[in-house]
Amino acid sequence: MxxxxxxxxxxxxxxxxxxxxxxxxxxxPDAHAARRHTTALAAGIFLAVNLVVLVTLTPTLIDTLSSIVTLTDVSSPRF
Known part of the structure; x- marks a missing residue:
């Protein structure tokens, strides 16, 4: 043989x-174990970066929304 x-x-x-x-x-491990680990690591990094950006921009978003609500309260006529 x-x-x-x-x-x-x-x-x-x-x-x-x-x-x-x-x-x-x-x-x-099988042949695709390294690819799965790399994909999981990349997804984890991507989600962590998105979470940091979301937390960073939350005060700005709150200020923007509150200013929009304030503008509509000021500009709307009251009878």
Whole structure:
């Protein structure tokens, strides 16, 4: 048996090994684990930055909304 025959008979990933009944090595992550970790890290950073921007702009938003309400109270005629 050559190495190429052995490799072609082997399952391609953990899920194929589980379907065929072979015990897959649980300690080794699959091929997309690094991509999932990177995506989760990028999403966490993105959400943290958005939260900081939201907290930073909240006083400005409150001032703007209160000034709009004040302007409508001043400009509306009272009978």
């Amino acid at each position: 050559t190495a190429s025959t052995l490799w072609s008979d082997a399952p391609k990933n953990r899920y194929a090994a589980e379907r065929s009944g072979l015990a897959a090595n649980r300690a080794a």
